[in-house]
Amino acid sequence: MNISILGIPMDLGAGRRGVDMGASALRNAHLAAHLRRLGHTVTDLGDIPVPIPETVDKHLTGGLVFLEQIQHTSQVTTQRVAALGADVFPITLGGDHSISMGTVTGNALRGQPEGVRTGVIWVDAHSDYNTPQSSPSGNIHGMPVAHLTGLGDPVLSNLGGLWQLRAEDIVMIGIRSVDSLERELLREAGIKAYTMKDVDQLGMTRIHAETMERLSAVERIHVSFDADALDPSVAPGVGTPVPGGLTYREGHLLMELLCESGRVTSMDIVEVNPVLDTHNQTAEVMVGMAASLLGQRIL
């Protein structure tokens, strides 16, 4: 496979500093070398420039922190990813989870300016479905999925022109932290979310099978993997940790099964925070997850 790595070192969407170093940490954990060992051709395109929070005024615009900067970065991200073309497998490195407004949109537009029907598997502790009105924090990394489906601030929800992510084409896995108004929005939109209770009860094999069934009509599948989906004992370097997450094996099994399905066409790795990590453990674990998605096998 032809893999392109693109870093988006943005931490304007998160409440704590440090995820801007996530892309570096993942490169330090030998992401490209691991993927090359699996037989892929890997090109690292470097980083998209992102303003540093200290250099810009932190003000709240209509319930959103750093709206202008994140809008601009999301537009650049959309264009850069869309320009990669249809036959490339992009791996986009955060940065906080607000980068996914641009990465998902760009991946849907790749090689086809009007966009193709794209499914999203959102692996996360949080559902990130807040709008500026429902958000308790104003932090945009809690709002990307809502904006991708057309809710929230029009400045962020119109990145794809006429293309928009359909609520029925989203599957969330690993969910265990949802704000109260956010819960209502998820219900209204009818978004399928496998909570940690579902993971415990059904197991990852069944969740994977149901996910593929649900996304059977989409042309492309994007995996957006937030490191905080994993249990904090496995991935401690995250800004918004929530206990009771995916085990190391649950994460790998999901990636292995998705690889076997042969249907995933792009991936994000987000929310790795080296400042809060232990000896780059979280970045190393996430590189392992990407490797499993891209063909790494035990035997």
Ligand SMILES: NC(=[NH2+])NCCC[C@H](N)C(=O)O
């Ligand atoms: N991508 C993340 N880590 N999101 C955390 C969101 C936390 C909280 N629900 C908020 O909206 O502020």
Ligand SMILES: [Mn+2]
């Ligand atoms: Mn997230």
